[in-house]
Amino acid sequence: MKSDMGLIVKTTARATIPLIGIFGAYVVSHGHLTPGGGFQGGATIAGAGILFLIAFGFGEMRKRYDHHIYSALEGLGGLVFLGMAMLGLGVAFFYNTLWHSGPFFDGQPGTLLSAGYLPIMNLAVGLKVFAGLISAMVAIAAYRRWKE
Amino acid sequence: MSFIAVFIWSYVLWLVLTAGSRGLLWSSQELVAGVIFSAIIAFATRDVIGEKASRFLNPVKWAGFIAYTPVLFWGMVKANLDVAYRVITGRIKPGIVRVPVDLENDAQYTILSNSITLTPGTLTVDACPEEKALYVHWINVTDKEPKSSEVIAGSFEKWARRLGR
Numbered sequence: 547m548k549s550d551m552g553l554i555v556k557t558t559a560r561a562t563i564p565l566i567g568i569f570g571a572y573v574v575s576h577g578h579l580t581p582g583g584g585f586q587g588g589a590t591i592a593g594a595g596i597l598f599l600i601a602f603g604f605g606e607m608r609k610r611y612d613h614h615i616y617s618a619l620e621g622l623g624g625l626v627f628l629g630m631a632m633l634g635l636g637v638a639f640f641y642n643t644l645w646h647s648g649p650f651f652d653g654q655p656g657t658l659l660s661a662g663y664l665p666i667m668n669l670a671v672g673l674k675v676f677a678g679l680i681s682a683m684v685a686i687a688a689y690r691r692w693k694e
Numbered sequence: 695m696s697f698i699a700v701f702i703w704s705y706v707l708w709l710v711l712t713a714g715s716r717g718l719l720w721s722s723q724e725l726v727a728g729v730i731f732s733a734i735i736a737f738a739t740r741d742v743i744g745e746k747a748s749r750f751l752n753p754v755k756w757a758g759f760i761a762y763t764p765v766l767f768w769g770m771v772k773a774n775l776d777v778a779y780r781v782i783t784g785r786i787k788p789g790i791v792r793v794p795v796d797l798e799n800d801a802q803y804t805i806l807s808n809s810i811t812l813t814p815g816t817l818t819v820d821a822c823p824e825e826k827a828l829y830v831h832w833i834n835v836t837d838k839e840p841k842s843s844e845v846i847a848g849s850f851e852k853w854a855r856r857l858g859r
Contacts, residue, residue, distance in 0.1 A: 554818070557800045557801060557803070563742050564703055564735055568704035568732060569707065572731075658715075658723040
């Protein structure tokens with residue numbers, strides 16, 4: 547299946563896909579400081595992938611998309627979230643031990659390395675949402691037999 | 695090389711987004727986090743941005759883009775006033791014309807097409823590099839078969855050829 551988009555869309559997509567990606571990473575990593583967080587940032591990064599899929603077509607996407615990697619990344623995101631929740635299991639499930647007595651992520655509130663496990667959980671949720679949405683979109687794009 | 699181009703391109707946006715984390719400057723945590731995230735983004739998109747994108751790392755080219763900004767802005771102001779005049783008087787003669795251009799690569803076509811679209815009254819419909827032409831929807835066609843883009847875009851083609859080279 548060849549891409550139907552013209553030269554201008556493709557060139558603009560080349561320039562903007564990294565910018566959408568880094569903006570999504572900013573939203574995810576500052577989830578404890580500014581509006582946004584794991585889901586919003588992950589959906590933003592998935593938007594960059596969907597822009598790639600639409601601008602360059604399914605043929606190009608199929609060359610770069612490996613569903614084993616994306617499946618593993620989605621599982622990894624869920625596992626990291628669970629691992630962070632179990633860190634303070636000595637007191638309670640979801641006890642924020644990194645914030646109360648942790649070796650890192652216990653900085654001054656308002657700085658990047660504060661709020662205990664929250665930044666790590668945001669990164670995990672962002673990774674999971676990104677991998678899940680990209681996998682869903684590629685699966686829908688790959689479903690090409692249209693029966694009347 | 696395209697890895698470095700994407701890395702710098704995304705790190706600059708990170709620095710713009712996180713400015714003010716220490717006074718008006720950046721805290722060291724934000725700088726380090728920016729390096730990590732930009733490296734991830736650059737690794738993931740290094741073959742998306744195109745292999746010749748590193749030519750835009752040339753500072754001479756940045757000066758060219760800065761010099762182009764007032765030219766484009768002044769063209770937009772003039773064209774907006776012209777469209778306001780046409781809205782009031784209703785003197786329009788719309789049509790799609792084929793404009794031959796003398797450009798070589800994708801970036802030049804993109805810069806010229808976006809400049810034409812940004813100046814109101816003209817709208818790029820399609821860019822055909824194989825026949826070296828743009829198809830432009832024009833609000834007031836004065837020349838049905840223009841020989842160059844001079845009558846539509848003024849000096850924009852010269853700028854696009856220089857900036858995208």
